[in-house]
Amino acid sequence: MRFEVSRVLDAIEARLTLDPALARAVVDLAELVRLADLDRDAGRAASLLRLGHVLDALGRHLAEDGVAVYVVVARSLLSDVDLSSNERMVVRRWADDGLVEVLATEAMAGSGADPADRVLEVAELLAVPVLSRRRFPEYAQRYRWLPRGLLAPAAAGLSTVGEGLPGPAGTPVLTRVWRCPEPACAGFGAPAAAGGSAPITPAGGQPPPRLRAAAPTCPRHGTRLTDAGPRPPARVLAVRVDGAVRGRFAVREAAPVRVGRFPAGADGAGGAGSVVTLGPLLSEEAGRWISRSHLRLELRGAALVVTDTSTNGTSVRTPGGPVPLHTGQAYGLGDDDVIELYQGVELGRPTRFQGGAARPASVMADAPTVSIRLPR
Template identity: 55%
Template sequence: MRFEVSKVFDAIEQRLSTDPAAARAVIDLAEVVRYVDLDGGRPASMLRLGMVIDALGRQLAEENVPVHVVVHKGLLSDADLTSNERMVARRWADDGLVEVLPNPADRVLEVADLLGLPVLSRTRFDALAGRYPWLTGQPGRLMAPLPGAGGPVLAARVGTAPAPTYADPSPVGARLLGRLWRCPDPECSSFGSMRIGRPSGQPPPTLRTGAPTCPRHDERLTDRGPRPPAEVLAVRIGGVVRQRFVVAGDQPVTVGRAPEQAGGIMLGQWLSEEARRWISRNHARFELHGTELVVQDVSTNGMGIRPGGSMDDDERITLKRQTRALGPADFVELYPGVHVGRARNWSSGGVVNPASVMAEAPTMTFRTVDR
């Protein structure tokens, strides 16, 4: 059972991101771990985070949905968690996959406000509705994870939104996200010089009296210059959005059957046998040149560009060992039905039952709760 639980935590870890370009919702871990009615188990369990992530994926109809998780510092020593869970939470914090703070409630709403993301929480935040009008004015921005017949579901706290909704980053958020920031503590997992992960993927700063501040260390941040531009792309296979990924000025990305480069996007697990034979291990390389998204064919068999999203084969542009800038609605066709394009152009994931991070969880985690 311990091995199974560890595999679940590994799967959950793949869905954690403080990268503003990647995250799809904001969660307070200290709250979620105590949703006992989701499984009828222990007073606190980190497996419930996986259950809520699965609920988000189902209601967005999308695979591999990442979340921005905020953690109360006290959770790292909470005796209601197992020693393994506390160790995992500390590892996530050290790797910058989650934010650890003394008082996360305000930070959850601040991140959601700055980035235009929904919050997954049962807390109503009535006292903060004046500061964050979208809590009561935008259905789908505050979604409560609740027990459901086939697993947890997300219910809108305002209105009748069937799924989480999104907004543009706030004006303040847009300004903050346009810059890179540095914490005086070099080991700061969010803004330190030793930060793990994409350099320009740091979370938004918090604001203290209008000054950008490190939310963990409460130290004023220094401006390190413009943040490299980034584009969120999506892989769509057979009409289903399987994965989103970020291409930035400091991070080109290779897509293929099984890319050799670190950070490459592997498609093999979703491909038919014929598609696997056609698509190369390294098939397409995506880069940002300034704000221009460029794709380079690095494959054996070549690929196509669908200009403006057109499926007219007469308009399809073939690339073979060539490079081309992509227009706003263009997408790349690696093989018929295997597409890569800007995520904003594909609003629905199309997945009825997305892959679950809880697939390896012990069955006791899903006990039915008598009511």
């Protein structure tokens, strides 16, 4: 089978995140690219496409489409000649765009240049599994939860090494925003000054700092981070279409999210905040019913508020019965409420929708999933 490598890499790119609210697993890219038996035609010592196979396996494991991973990149991989020059260029671009985390050489010095040091730390801070064939016996003293939370990639999928997740999550470092002294740091940059460039990562979606000797440190630069105040809270919602979860997104204070058939073009150029584009997932009937920009979600304090911006209206299913919303009407969502844009097209807390995607779309086939554009 031949496939368009650049399209597969684009599909993989859409699944990369350093956002603690959205990452579902953490990987050491240098390990994954060398798992040669993941390819049917395993000719190459290293291949970036193996990340795609592992993403597909994670989707099947979670029975969910569009699952995102936190990718840790050893700096040496950026010059690894076992990857093609195009693949090295792609990984560098991902790093510059803040989609993957490149480790500082200096930060690795004390640990024999092993990215596992950071991978296990991220797994613990985010309480997500590690996708790896390693068992990490050398880290068993430091991370008492091992081998819990390890999922081993194999050609047939992922096998559970230890039951359960690493933990505990919810550490205080994830309640603060951190700043790196390095100019234009992709993960911990300062907000735009006059004439300066905006940070790539929105403050609320910042990756977790490294905790070296309990001092928050930039994973990329090895520099000490300073505390820039409280991190805006996030609420994660899942998109379910015809019974299958097709993606997740986060809503944060002062960053409204517009959801619809094609919300990017709905109110002219630009527009603040993120957009969730459902168009490619919709049946013809659903596509006719759902407006280009159908609704807006905002976090106001602790309240997640949905405002209808559609032609045909929105329904909120609540424990007390359905609540219809028409253009301009707002409603504060309860934890168990489900927003219905059209029959079978729903938004709700991920715990309300368990999986349901029996055969999740493959990144290798560039199948459509929810498209989420973050503000830049």
